[in-house]
Amino acid sequence: MKIYVPGDAAAKALGADDVARAVVTEAAARGVEVTVVRNGSRGMIWLEPLVEIVTDQGRMGFGPMLVADVPALFGDAEAHPKALGLVEELPWMKRQTRLTFARVGVIDPLSLAEYELHHGLKGLRRAIAMEPAAIVQEVTDSGLRGRGGAGFPTGIKWKTVHDAQAPQKYIVCNADEGDSATFADRMLMEGDPFTLVEGMAIAGLAVGATKGYIYTRSEYPDAVSQMQKAIEIARAAGVLGASVLGSGRAFDMEVRVGAGAYVCGEETSLLNSLEGKRGVVRAKPPLPALEGFMGRPTVVNNVISLASVPVIMDRGAAFYKHFGMGRSHGTMALQIAGNVRFGGLFETAFGLSLGEIVDDIGGGTASGRPVKAVQVGGPLGAWFPRELFDTPFTYEDFAAKGGLIGHAGLTIADDTVDMLKMARFAMEFCAIESCGKCTPCRIGAVRGVETLDRIGGGDASGIPLLTDLCETMKSGSLCALGGFTPYPVMSALTHFPDDFTATHKEAAE
Amino acid sequence: MPLDESAVLSRVNEILAEHNGMEGPLLPILHAIQESFGHVPQAALPVIAQHLTLSRAEVHGVMSFYHDFREQPAGRHVLKLCRAEACQSMGADRMAEHAQRRFGIEWHETTKDGAVTLEPVFCLGLCACAPAAMVDGRLVGRLDEARLDALAEELR
Numbered sequence: 001m002k003i004y005v006p007g008d009a010a011a012k013a014l015g016a017d018d019v020a021r022a023v024v025t026e027a028a029a030r031g032v033e034v035t036v037v038r039n040g041s042r043g044m045i046w047l048e049p050l051v052e053i054v055t056d057q058g059r060m061g062f063g064p065m066l067v068a069d070v071p072a073l074f075g076d077a078e079a080h081p082k083a084l085g086l087v088e089e090l091p092w093m094k095r096q097t098r099l100t101f102a103r104v105g106v107i108d109p110l111s112l113a114e115y116e117l118h119h120g121l122k123g124l125r126r127a128i129a130m131e132p133a134a135i136v137q138e139v140t141d142s143g144l145r146g147r148g149g150a151g152f153p154t155g156i157k158w159k160t161v162h163d164a165q166a167p168q169k170y171i172v173c174n175a176d177e178g179d180s181a182t183f184a185d186r187m188l189m190e191g192d193p194f195t196l197v198e199g200m201a202i203a204g205l206a207v208g209a210t211k212g213y214i215y216t217r218s219e220y221p222d223a224v225s226q227m228q229k230a231i232e233i234a235r236a237a238g239v240l241g242a243s244v245l246g247s248g249r250a251f252d253m254e255v256r257v258g259a260g261a262y263v264c265g266e267e268t269s270l271l272n273s274l275e276g277k278r279g280v281v282r283a284k285p286p287l288p289a290l291e292g293f294m295g296r297p298t299v300v301n302n303v304i305s306l307a308s309v310p311v312i313m314d315r316g317a318a319f320y321k322h323f324g325m326g327r328s329h330g331t332m333a334l335q336i337a338g339n340v341r342f343g344g345l346f347e348t349a350f351g352l353s354l355g356e357i358v359d360d361i362g363g364g365t366a367s368g369r370p371v372k373a374v375q376v377g378g379p380l381g382a383w384f385p386r387e388l389f390d391t392p393f394t395y396e397d398f399a400a401k402g403g404l405i406g407h408a409g410l411t412i413a414d415d416t417v418d419m420l421k422m423a424r425f426a427m428e429f430c431a432i433e434s435c436g437k438c439t440p441c442r443i444g445a446v447r448g449v450e451t452l453d454r455i456g457g458g459d460a461s462g463i464p465l466l467t468d469l470c471e472t473m474k475s476g477s478l479c480a481l482g483g484f485t486p487y488p489v490m491s492a493l494t495h496f497p498d499d500f501t502a503t504h505k506e507a508a509e
Numbered sequence: 510m511p512l513d514e515s516a517v518l519s520r521v522n523e524i525l526a527e528h529n530g531m532e533g534p535l536l537p538i539l540h541a542i543q544e545s546f547g548h549v550p551q552a553a554l555p556v557i558a559q560h561l562t563l564s565r566a567e568v569h570g571v572m573s574f575y576h577d578f579r580e581q582p583a584g585r586h587v588l589k590l591c592r593a594e595a596c597q598s599m600g601a602d603r604m605a606e607h608a609q610r611r612f613g614i615e616w617h618e619t620t621k622d623g624a625v626t627l628e629p630v631f632c633l634g635l636c637a638c639a640p641a642a643m644v645d646g647r648l649v650g651r652l653d654e655a656r657l658d659a660l661a662e663e664l665r
Contacts, residue, residue, distance in 0.1 A: 013651075181595045338639060
């Protein structure tokens with residue numbers, strides 16, 4: 001009997017380790033031989049821990065599982081009260097286009113053999129047979145843009161590094177996924193770490209870099225250990241090392257762990273941190289592509305950007321590019337979070353409307369109350385009211401509505417949310433996390449908190465001041481922390497002005 | 510119990526030796542020291558500085574930049590509660606108040622008996638099963654008052 005019990009951090013946070021132990025104990029008591037595989041999560045977090053049993057028809061799902069539900073798995077499984085049917089046939093799964101996350105939740109994350117059975121290493125093998133410039137061209141042609149949030153064309157960045165002359169170049173994977181409502185990087189690193197290894201190796205071959213770093217978070221201990229194990233396995237198998245898959249070309253990599261500074265998700269701050277310095281933002285130019293880690297040409301890409309490269313190299317640029325809408329090509333791993341009924345990761349082509357994502361896929365709020373606002377793109381993203389739910393999920397459409405898609409995290413909030421409080425939180429967060437290098441961010445965020453407190457106290461004269469301050473922060477800050485904090489603040493003020501009036505405060509008291 | 514300074518320095522020197530040849534080794538070194546002692550002892554800073562040919566101020570500057578590094582040991586257990594937006598939308602503020610009341614401490618403080626240190630954290634990546642917490646490296650999703658009380662009993 002083969003049983004999958006996710007080892008994903010979210011599944012573990014919901015009791016998956018206890019369930020896995022119970023499966024082993026119960027099987028032993030019954031004298032049943034069982035193989036337990038700790039797979040990644042399928043992304044249906046509301047069903048976690050989601051246990052799967054391999055049957056002749058396919059993988060049958062059961063969830064959300066409690067320890068008490070385990071014994072019945074060994075009886076008439078189809079009659080189990082938590083039986084969900086075939087996992088692949090669930091509507092949530094069937095509606096997705098899983099390219100980057102094709103293997104997450106499916107395979108044993110640390111089995112290189114299973115990885116290869118599911119098309120793993122095909123992209124890297126094809127890349128090895130190509131000229132570096134042709135790899136860069138393929139990625140450019142795919143239309144892939146930075147999935148960390150900035151949306152810069154990945155191929156263009158690679159070309160800059162490819163064309164640069166230097167004795168040493170680097171691939172740095174930005175896995176400092178600090179935005180609230182985002183967990184795609186974590187899920188991929190835990191559920192299919194070889195994809196990231198392969199993507200980084202391809203990037204290395206393409207630009208002539210022999211060393212890669214994954215900079216991730218201390219808040220992600222499971223992802224850290226999973227990546228470290230995967231790298232060791234890949235090295236032992238000759239996927240990494242002095243001769244990648246026998247190509248005669250070198251590439252190796254290691255994991256580095258941050259230390260709880262949100263701003264280190266900004267690429268230049270990340271590079272400083274990786275060098276062992278304070279995570280202070282650097283002015284650009286010089287671009288990291290020319291003077292990055294240790295002053296050398298460096299590709300800095302998000303986890304999902306790099307993890308999308310293997311499928312692009314395997315299936316070809318045209319295959320990937322035909323998904324999506326407008327200039328937003330390919331798929332995006334939506335992370336639907338917060339006060340939501342069906343929360344989790346949903347990979348789909350660009351172009352769904354925000355309303356479809358929130359109401360249809362997410363099923364509305366967990367509390368059952370009306371959705372009031374959705375913050376798209378993390379703590380630096382704008383809050384969207386229901387009136388903007390027809391906005392298609394693309395880089396351009398969200399920018400046109402005064403927002404951004406960022407790393408595609410969505411925080412759903414019901415009608416009990418106080419938008420003035422959320423605006424204040426955004427400023428407070430910026431004040432705590434500011435690296436201190438530029439004045440608009442360092443001082444502006446503190447003044448922003450004070451001004452919002454004035455407004456909250458009923459002083460409407462603070463509103464024009466806040467607006468002006470946001471304008472200064474937006475145009476005067478060195479990086480996205482100070483520059484984008486105005487998004488949540490101004491969107492809250494613009495779309496929910498009632499929350500910023502004295503009458504609102506009185507009503508609340 | 511105060512740490513024996515010579516024991517600290519000998520362990521620090523071991524850690525420094527383990528990181529020889531590494532590019533940008535300061536964060537890994539500080540992490541390793543904190544893992545050994547539960548905090549970064551002040552006595553370690555000049556030794557690190559000399560080894561990496563940095564000034565002591567630079568090492569202090571790096572250490573104090575990052576939330577993770579402690580100058581003082583934490584309690585026997587560290588309870589981290591997520592304060593980010595997704596968790597807030599599911600009652601993280603209420604959880605924080607409950608924890609502060611239950612333990613009688615504010616953020617970054619340790620209970621008088623040294624059992625629990627309470628820390629805020631901004632995102633554990635458990636945003637679809639909020640509110641989330643981390644107890645000594647163990648993750649907890651869908652936290653509620655009852656779960657928090659049970660944890661409090663466990664951590665005494």
